[in-house]
Amino acid sequence: MxxxxxxxxxxxxxxxxxxxxxxxxxxxxxxxxxxxxxxxxxxxxxxxxxxxxxxxxxxxxxxxxxxxxxxxxxxxxxxxxxxxxxxxxxxxxxxxxxxxxxxxxxxxxxxxxxxxxxxxxxxxxxxxxxxxxxxxxxxxxxxxxxxxxxxxxxxxxxxxxxxxxxxxxxxxxxxxxxxxxxxxxxxxxxxxxxxxxxxxxxxxxxxxxxxxxxxxxxxxxxLNRDLEVIDVHTTSCDKMISIVQSLNYVKHFEKKQKCVRLKMEKGFSSELNRYLIANDIDVEYLIPQSQSLEAFFIELTGGKQIE
Ligand SMILES: Nc1ncnc2c1ncn2[C@@H]1O[C@H](COP(=O)(O)OP(=O)(O)OP(=O)(O)O)[C@@H](O)[C@H]1O
Ligand SMILES: [Mg+2]
The missing domain is CATH 3.40.50.300 (P-loop containing nucleotide triphosphate hydrolases)
Structure with a gap:
């Protein structure tokens, strides 16, 4: 105590x-x-x-x-x-x-x-x-x-x-x-x-x-745990999804309207960028998403929302 x-x-x-x-x-x-x-x-x-x-x-x-x-x-x-x-x-x-x-x-x-x-x-x-x-x-x-x-x-x-x-x-x-x-x-x-x-x-x-x-x-x-969320804006979302799946630091991906949202281990964003470019993905920009308490809450409760 x-x-x-x-x-x-x-x-x-x-x-x-x-x-x-x-x-x-x-x-x-x-x-x-x-x-x-x-x-x-x-x-x-x-x-x-x-x-x-x-x-x-x-x-x-x-x-x-x-x-x-x-x-x-x-x-x-x-x-x-x-x-x-x-x-x-x-x-x-x-x-x-x-x-x-x-x-x-x-x-x-x-x-x-x-x-x-x-x-x-x-x-x-x-x-x-x-x-x-x-x-x-x-x-x-x-x-x-x-x-x-x-x-x-x-x-x-x-x-x-x-x-x-x-x-x-x-x-x-x-x-x-x-x-x-x-x-x-x-x-x-x-x-x-x-x-x-x-x-x-x-x-x-x-x-x-x-x-x-x-x-x-x-x-x-x-708010600052081991994973970070990054939105990758590209015109080749489907191709990108097919190649990021094999990366062991990428833990989760989700296709959004004009980007792919990746949940990945912290500290790998430059490496990701290089990897995507080397694989002919036209990366327009990478936008780190701030991990809100809301996201954390939703993760904990399995999606039951709170305002
Ligand atoms: N005196 C009581 N008798 C019976 N049920 C009660 C009593 N007081 C609270 N409850 C029930 O206990 C649960 C928790 O209520 P409580 O008021 O503690 O919630 P709360 O988190 O403060 O909610 P709110 O955000 O609406 O203030 C509710 O389902 C409520 O109906
Ligand atoms: Mg109350």
């Missing part, structure tokens, strides 16, 4: 009635991670997060937060954790500041000025005295994050923090998360169904599918 694991989940399972919704998952989140918990609708993200926060109880498995067993040492485990699960609820007729003050009153020994500090951290100081009912969804989400920051968390767990926001609002929340992670050393565990979001801000990702964890690891490793 590493020294700086902030979430450790072992063999976690949960059923509702007869239906197994989470099937024996293991997760490890280290301090400093912005950890993406990626899965389609209904894959079990919220259920897992609710278990992480002790809002519902697993049928099996253990959860340790900040090294403390959530079941046995709940208060210590949750002490430095902030969270938003689904839509944060506020008194809409009170100001953002007043709402936070009410929440702050529930936290023992909270330092004076803390409410202003968290409002500043989420960029909401200038609207703090307006009633929440005048806030946009993005502003409510910021207020929710401010609320999650009141207890000086080391770990913040957010369930789909950009859900329902427009592209600009999404970007603002993403930028804010990166900033908080960087400036305030906060570890984030964020569920999302958006691959793009993971690619933008997460250093690690776990992919949940039908309650099972397909994989977890560094986003960079998933």
């Amino acid at each position: 590493s020294q700086n694991n902030i979430i450790e989940v072992e063999n976690l399972s949960k059923s509702f009635g007869k239906r197994k919704v989470i099937n024996n998952i293991n997760l490890t989140v280290e301090e400093g991670d912005i950890y993406g918990f990626l899965g389609q609708n209904g894959s079990g993200k919220t259920t897992t997060i609710r278990m992480l926060l002790n809002l519902i109880h697993p049928d099996n498995g253990t959860i340790r937060l900040n090294k403390y067993d959530l079941k046995k040492e709940f208060h210590k485990a949750i002490e430095k954790v902030g969270a938003i699960v689904e839509v944060p609820k506020f008194h809409s007729y009170l100001s953002g500041r007043k709402n936070l003050e009410l929440m702050a009153n529930l936290i023992p020994d909270i330092p004076e000025g803390k409410v202003d500090e968290v409002l500043e951290m989420v960029g909401m100081l200038n609207r703090a005295d307006d009633k929440v009912k005048t806030y946009s969804l993005g502003m409510r989400q910021r207020l929710g994050i401010a609320n999650a920051l009141l207890n000086d968390p080391k770990l913040v767990i957010l369930d789909e923090p950009t859900n329902g926001l427009d592209p600009q609002g999404m970007k603002e929340i993403r930028d804010m998360i990166c900033n908080l992670a960087y400036k305030n050393n906060i570890t984030f565990f964020i569920s999302t169904h958006l691959l793009y979001e993971v690619e933008q801000i997460c250093n690690k990702v776990a992919i949940l599918h039908g309650g099972e964890l397909l994989t977890q690891g560094k986003v960079a490793d998933m």
